[in-house]
Each structure stands twice: as C-alpha cells, then as structure tokens.
Amino acid sequence: MMHRKPRTFSPPSAAGTTLVEVVAGLALLGSLLVGLLMAKARFTRQAAVADRRMQAIAAADSILSAWHRDPKKLVRNGAGTMSDDPSLAWRSQIVANPPIEDLGGQVVRLEMIDRRDGGVLVGVDYVAEPPPKVEAVGPAKSPGAATAAPSPRRRPHAPGVHTR
Numbered sequence: 001m002m003h004r005k006p007r008t009f010s011p012p013s014a015a016g017t018t019l020v021e022v023v024a025g026l027a028l029l030g031s032l033l034v035g036l037l038m039a040k041a042r043f044t045r046q047a048a049v050a051d052r053r054m055q056a057i058a059a060a061d062s063i064l065s066a067w068h069r070d071p072k073k074l075v076r077n078g079a080g081t082m083s084d085d086p087s088l089a090w091r092s093q094i095v096a097n098p099p100i101e102d103l104g105g106q107v108v109r110l111e112m113i114d115r116r117d118g119g120v121l122v123g124v125d126y127v128a129e130p131p132p133k134v135e136a137v138g139p140a141k142s143p144g145a146a147t148a149a150p151s152p153r154r155r156p157h158a159p160g161v162h163t164r
Contacts, residue, residue: 055088056122060110060112064110064124064126074126074128075092076106076108076131077092079092081115088114088115089114090111090113091113094107095108095125100127104129104130105128105129106127106131107126109123109125110125
C-alpha cells in the first residue's frame with residue numbers, strides 16, 4: 001500500500017495575479033516613466049541654457065578682446081547686436097566704483113542679452129582708463145562768454161559688433 005500525502009489547496013489569489021495587482025504594477029511603472037521623462041526634459045533644458053551661456057561668453061570675450069587691443073573702440077554706454085549671432089545682443093554702461101575711480105580707473109559693465117527672452121546671459125565688469133577730457137581749442141574767451149558744448153564723438157565699434 002502506498003501512502004499518499006494529503007493535498008493542500010492554496011487560495012485562488014496565490015495561484016495568479018489579480019487585476020488589482022496588475023493595475024498597481026502599471027501605475028508604479030507609469031510613475032517611474034513619467035519621472036524619467038521629466039528628468040530628461042530638465043537635463044535637456046539645462047544643457048541648452050548652458051550652451052547658450054557658452055555662446056554668450058565667447059561673444060563677450062571677442063568684444064572684450066577688441067576693447068583691450070584698441071581702447072579707442074571701448075563703448076562705455078551703448079548697445080548692439082552680434083553680427084554672427086543676431087539673437088545675441090550686448091549693452092555696456094559705466095558703473096560707479098569709488099575705489100577704482102580713486103585709482104584713476106573706470107568700470108564698464110558689459111552684459112550679453114538673449115534677444116529671444118530678454119534675459120541677461122552673462123555680465124562682465126571691465127576696468128578701463130577714463131576717457132580723455134576734450135578741451136576746447138580756439139581763441140580765448142572772456143569769463144562771461146557763453147561756450148558751445150563740444151559735439152559728441154562718434155565711437156568706433158568692435159569687429160563683428162553692430163550698434164543700434
């Protein structure tokens with residue numbers, strides 16, 4: 001005579017997956033995929049901004065190099081666009097800096113602007129010598145005589161730069 005083991009029956013839920021378990025698994029998988037796609041989109045956006053800033057830094061470097069080579073081309077208060085990338089604009093302005101001014105210098109801030117959204121991509125402060133004072137040349141005038149204001153000089157531009 002053979003001895004048989006008694007059979008035990010497992011509940012139906014242990015034999016397979018239920019619909020609730022499948023839905024829970026799909027929800028978990030979906031949330032993981034959404035998280036991955038959001039991280040990829042954020043990385044792509046940050047990489048594009050970093051690339052745009054690198055382009056702005058290269059453009060600022062070309063302007064600053066031109067100013068350094070020929071200080072007469074320094075635009076102290078002006079704006080323009082880059083000829084090789086019209087979506088990049090620049091502006092310069094004199095910035096008050098008493099310690100530099102005490103040493104006989106002047107600070108000119110150069111900002112590179114993304115014309116698509118108007119945001120400043122990079123800003124650089126450049127220390128330069130103050131512009132030479134223009135003295136009126138001509139006959140001596142009496143102390144009470146009216147003097148005409150000197151006409152503004154046309155400033156030369158850096159290569160590859162268009163001013164507005």
